[in-house]
Amino acid sequence: LEVMKSVGAERTHLFRSEFRLEAHRIHLLQQLQLIFPIKLVIIHVSANPPDDYPQHQYTIAGLPLPEDVHTLAITDDQVSTSLGFLCHFVALVSKYLAIPLRYAVVCKWSRSAILFDSSISIRGNNSASSSSSPSGGKVVYPLFRERGAIDREQLDFGLVLLERNVGCLLRTRGVEFRQTWNVLAKMDKLLMQVIEGEDPSFGGNAG
Numbered sequence: 001l002e003v004m005k006s007v008g009a010e011r012t013h014l015f016r017s018e019f020r021l022e023a024h025r026i027h028l029l030q031q032l033q034l035i036f037p038i039k040l041v042i043i044h045v046s047a048n049p050p051d052d053y054p055q056h057q058y059t060i061a062g063l064p065l066p067e068d069v070h071t072l073a074i075t076d077d078q079v080s081t082s083l084g085f086l087c088h089f090v091a092l093v094s095k096y097l098a099i100p101l102r103y104a105v106v107c108k109w110s111r112s113a114i115l116f117d118s119s120i121s122i123r124g125n126n127s128a129s130s131s132s133s134p135s136g137g138k139v140v141y142p143l144f145r146e147r148g149a150i151d152r153e154q155l156d157f158g159l160v161l162l163e164r165n166v167g168c169l170l171r172t173r174g175v176e177f178r179q180t181w182n183v184l185a186k187m188d189k190l191l192m193q194v195i196e197g198e199d200p201s202f203g204g205n206a207g
Contacts, residue, residue: 166187
């Protein structure tokens with residue numbers, strides 16, 4: 001009987017600790033929402049835009065992150081800075097939720113990057129990954145745009161790796177999403193679900 005009481009007390013203590021930890025995580029994520037607000041805004045264009053021209057785009061901290069990071073509609077600095085914000089955002093969310101990223105990120109604002117272990121093959125691998133390091137080892141892929149200096153395929157593969165990191169975060173926390181969603185839409189749903197207490201990976205409740 002004493003053993004059962006002791007086990008029950010330990011479980012209660014563990015639950016309370018988990019609840020306090022989750023509450024602290026939620027507070028940190030709320031602060032991140034203020035630092036890196038994600039919004040879906042209307043794109044104001046001139047008359048007679050192309051039929052396939054997007055009507056909306058996502059922004060992070062007020063900067064647009066287009067579906068096509070190679071578009072000429074925004075400058076290299078804007079793309080690089082918004083990607084830098086996203087890189088920091090993903091890294092901090094990973095830290096606060098205690099979910100390790102599959103691919104390490106190098107957060108240097110508008111000159112951020114991501115690391116790939118070329119000795120490990122992944123599904124959907126492309127020429128950028130297979131040709132960069134034939135002998136294996138860590139390869140650095142840019143998460144910024146600089147025309148004439150940064151190879152398009154290198155940036156594209158860096159974005160693939162970052163998307164995989166984001167997908168890992170959502171799957172670990174049990175957040176449903178579609179692969180075709182904008183990466184900012186995925187991160188926004190992750191934070192909203194955790195903050196609003198709809199996270200199935202957290203078994204506790206206020207009761």
